[in-house]
Amino acid sequence: MIASALASQRRAKGLSQAEVAKILGRHQPFIANIESGERRVDLVELMDIAKIIDFDVIALLRDLQDIAE
Incomplete structure (x- = not known):
């Protein structure tokens, strides 16, 4: 869930993996x-x-907590 959420948000912001990696x-x-x-x-x-x-x-984290309950 975390991985897919990060990927979706990155794409929504119009950033490539390479761009995010470079900033980091x-x-x-x-x-x-x-x-x-x-x-x-x-x-x-x-x-x-x-x-x-x-x-x-x-x-x-709230979403993950809701799923766990």
């Missing part, structure tokens, strides 16, 4: 691996990516 000082496969679910994203990385793509992490 990473290579494009870093973002591709997160979005594909091949790599887990830690909280610090999630917050950094969220800032770039204007992603509401709190809303995501």
Whole structure:
């Protein structure tokens, strides 16, 4: 869910994986691996990516909590 939400928001903002990676000082496969679910994203990385793509992490956490209940 997190991976697909990040990918959707990135696309909605009109940013490529390469553009997001460049802002983070990473290579494009870093973002591709997160979005594909091949790599887990830690909280610090999630917050950094969220800032770039204007992603509401709190809303995501609420959604995840609702699913878990």
